[in-house]
Amino acid sequence: xxxxxxxxxxKVPRNFRLLEELEEGxxxxxxxxxxxxxxxxxxxxxxxxxxxxxxxxxxxxxxRMYSLKVECGPxxxxxxxxxxxxxxxxxxxxxxxxxxxxxxxxxALAKWQNSYSIRVVLQELRRLMMCKENMKLPQPPExxxxxx
Amino acid sequence: xxxxxxxxPTVDSNVVENAASDGTMIVVTVKTPKDKEEIAISxxxxxxxxxxxISKRFNAKQDQLVLxxxxxxxxxxxxxxxHGIKDGLTVHLVIKTAPKTTxxxxxxxxxxxxxxxxxxxxxxxxxxxxASTTPGTGxxxxxxxxxxxxxxxxxxxxxxxMGMGSANFMEMQQQMQRQLMSxxxxxxxxxxxxxxxxxxxxxxxxxxxxxTNPQMQQLMERNPEISHMLNNPELxxxxxxxxRNPAMMQEMMRNQDRAxxxxxxxPGGYNALRRMYTDIQEPMFSAAREQFGNNPFSPSRxxxxxxxxxxxxxxxxxxxxxxxxxxSTTTTSSAGGTAPSASNPxxxxxxxxxxxxxxxxxxxxxxxxxxxxxxxxxxxxxxxxMRSMMQSLAQNPELASQGSNPTAATNPSQQQQQLMxxxxxxxxxxxxGSLTLTPEVRFQQQLDQLSAMGxxxxxxxxxxxxxTGGDINAAIERLLGSQPS
Numbered sequence: 032x033x034x035x036x037x038x039x040x041x042k043v044p045r046n047f048r049l050l051e052e053l054e055e056g057x058x059x060x061x062x063x064x065x066x067x068x069x070x071x072x073x074x075x076x077x078x079x080x081x082x083x084x085x086x087x088x089x090x091x092x093x094x095r096m097y098s099l100k101v102e103c104g105p106x107x108x109x110x111x112x113x114x115x116x117x118x119x120x121x122x123x124x125x126x127x128x129x130x131x132x133x134x135x136x137x138x139a140l141a142k143w144q145n146s147y148s149i150r151v152v153l154q155e156l157r158r159l160m161m162c163k164e165n166m167k168l169p170q171p172p173e174x175x176x177x178x179x
Numbered sequence: 180x181x182x183x184x185x186x187x188p189t190v191d192s193n194v195v196e197n198a199a200s201d202g203t204m205i206v207v208t209v210k211t212p213k214d215k216e217e218i219a220i221s222x223x224x225x226x227x228x229x230x231x232x233i234s235k236r237f238n239a240k241q242d243q244l245v246l247x248x249x250x251x252x253x254x255x256x257x258x259x260x261x262h263g264i265k266d267g268l269t270v271h272l273v274i275k276t277a278p279k280t281t282x283x284x285x286x287x288x289x290x291x292x293x294x295x296x297x298x299x300x301x302x303x304x305x306x307x308x309x310a311s312t313t314p315g316t317g318x319x320x321x322x323x324x325x326x327x328x329x330x331x332x333x334x335x336x337x338x339x340x341m342g343m344g345s346a347n348f349m350e351m352q353q354q355m356q357r358q359l360m361s362x363x364x365x366x367x368x369x370x371x372x373x374x375x376x377x378x379x380x381x382x383x384x385x386x387x388x389x390x391t392n393p394q395m396q397q398l399m400e401r402n403p404e405i406s407h408m409l410n411n412p413e414l415x416x417x418x419x420x421x422x423r424n425p426a427m428m429q430e431m432m433r434n435q436d437r438a439x440x441x442x443x444x445x446p447g448g449y450n451a452l453r454r455m456y457t458d459i460q461e462p463m464f465s466a467a468r469e470q471f472g473n474n475p476f477s478p479s480r481x482x483x484x485x486x487x488x489x490x491x492x493x494x495x496x497x498x499x500x501x502x503x504x505x506x507s508t509t510t511t512s513s514a515g516g517t518a519p520s521a522s523n524p525x526x527x528x529x530x531x532x533x534x535x536x537x538x539x540x541x542x543x544x545x546x547x548x549x550x551x552x553x554x555x556x557x558x559x560x561x562x563x564x565m566r567s568m569m570q571s572l573a574q575n576p577e578l579a580s581q582g583s584n585p586t587a588a589t590n591p592s593q594q595q596q597q598l599m600x601x602x603x604x605x606x607x608x609x610x611x612g613s614l615t616l617t618p619e620v621r622f623q624q625q626l627d628q629l630s631a632m633g634x635x636x637x638x639x640x641x642x643x644x645x646x647t648g649g650d651i652n653a654a655i656e657r658l659l660g661s662q663p664s
């Protein structure tokens with residue numbers, strides 16, 4: 032339970048919310064640097080999503096596209112989604128072995144709010160790529176995937 | 180089953196079992212991080228066909244295109260339908276510019292434009308005067324160093340257009356600068372490098388470099404004339420010529436000095452020059468100094484430190500000398516007490532301006548005359564040596580910002596020239612109007628703030644403000660640090 036006080040704490044039903052995000056993903060809401068959508072169109076639970084992050088310019092990630100899996104559990108959006116990189120990446124906060132994103136390492140996940148969204152998470156990950164500590168990390172060859 | 184809508188069965192080259200596919204045209208928005216286009220395509224198209232259209236519209240090769248929809252990469256063999264791409268939806272496009280390889284390959288100039296300008300926006304300015312002030316030092320066996328730097332350029336180019344904002348870049352820059360500073364021979368080697376020369380021969384590039392330098396930007400904000408000057412390709416080109424050719428630069432400096440000594444003989448001009456110096460040159464010097472650490476040219480400092488002949492200066496030291504050495508500080512201290520008054524629109528206080536140079540009432544009246552009579556300035560302007568001076572003037576801000584501060588002899592000329600230029604522009608630009616922007620007026624707000632804070636010595640406040648170019652915080656430090664002089 033949370034202390035709710037409108038307008039910022041209206042509890043939106045999960046599916047409603049996810050449908051909205053689905054639509055936004057299809058309409059390209061945002062700056063065009065991340066993309067997201069249902070992994071499977073038939074997924075009526077709207078649980079499994081794929082995300083894509085376009086590596087930011089002037090970093091070592093430039094020109095690469097990073098595919099992710101995002102899972103929105105039953106308590107979404109009250110609870111943050113699980114995020115995992117599919118495309119191999121060397122980034123602080125992402126487990127080297129399986130691409131799982133450490134919730135504590137990403138502010139949007141660590142301090143999740145129900146007004147956040149998949150897009151927010153993806154954009155935050157992209158921002159992390161631009162951080163000084165990340166932007167020059169040596170990367171695996173393009174196209175490699177995590178072995179999970 | 181689908182509606183019939185004037186259809187192209189030929190469009191449908193792909194799977195879609197649905198024979199009743201109608202090939203309806205849909206409009207899909209294709210969005211790149213920079214751009215957005217709406218593309219009409221048959222809804223049954225394959226991704227490959229879609230890419231064909233896109234490649235035309237975005238002017239890119241098909242195999243460079245990567246399409247993303249709803250978090251998935253669209254493969255050529257897929258269909259739009261398969262991914263649920265319908266009318267009005269947005270697809271993300273990434274145009275792959277074959278990283279690192281092409282960027283290096285695409286013409287030196289672009290590589291250098293992306294890689295080097297940012298590095299060089301601060302480096303090259305310093306590179307230039309160093310090359311000029313250490314002309315004789317031919318290529319040295321310091322061959323190990325330049326390659327480092329230049330390979331630094333190479334790496335930079337691969338980061339295609341890395342901007343000044345990147346912290347890492349700044350470090351590299353600073354390192355390079357330090358290296359350059361400490362080793363003049365390296366500089367001349369760098370100057371000899373065709374890459375650098377190439378870049379320097381590109382006015383746009385140079386301009387960009389200068390412009391991207393944050394201090395220059397600040398400077399430009401405060402002094403729009405500078406940006407005008409930068410926008411003048413002719414001037415830029417000349418400057419670059421100069422920069423490339425140290426010998427020529429020296430020559431030019433000598434010319435300038437000669438012209439200046441002529442200028443000095445114009446009463447009143449000197450004063451205005453000084454005024455302007457504090458507006459332009461000082462911030463530049465401090466900006467340059469910031470970048471270059473302290474005196475960047477200590478090795479070459481020994482150049483001609485003799486002050487220019489000073490027609491007005493009674494006691495030995497000419498204001499040029501005092502200006503020359505301590506650029507910011509000395510000037511401001513000698514700029515003391517410039518409280519503008521009605522008769523003295525440029526705010527020049529005879530007594531305050533050290534060494535009694537500006538002490539003569541004659542000067543003041545002349546200044547007043549000048550300010551009242553723009554025509555006088557025009558006349559001054561048309562004097563032949565003025566022409567050459569103006570040209571040199573224009574180049575000077577660059578030179579100045581390159582921190583060629585130590586050369587005392589050339590210093591006053593530069594300062595004067597800049598002041599001259601600003602003055603000229605001021606006057607040319609419409610009579611007395613601009614002249615009323617005395618420091619006091621300009622810093623009115625700051626003065627008020629200072630006095631509200633308890634700094635009641637208005638004159639000292641004004642001096643401090645002038646010295647810091649209107650920066651209140653710096654002025655306060657000045658006032659607190661040195662008892663108002």
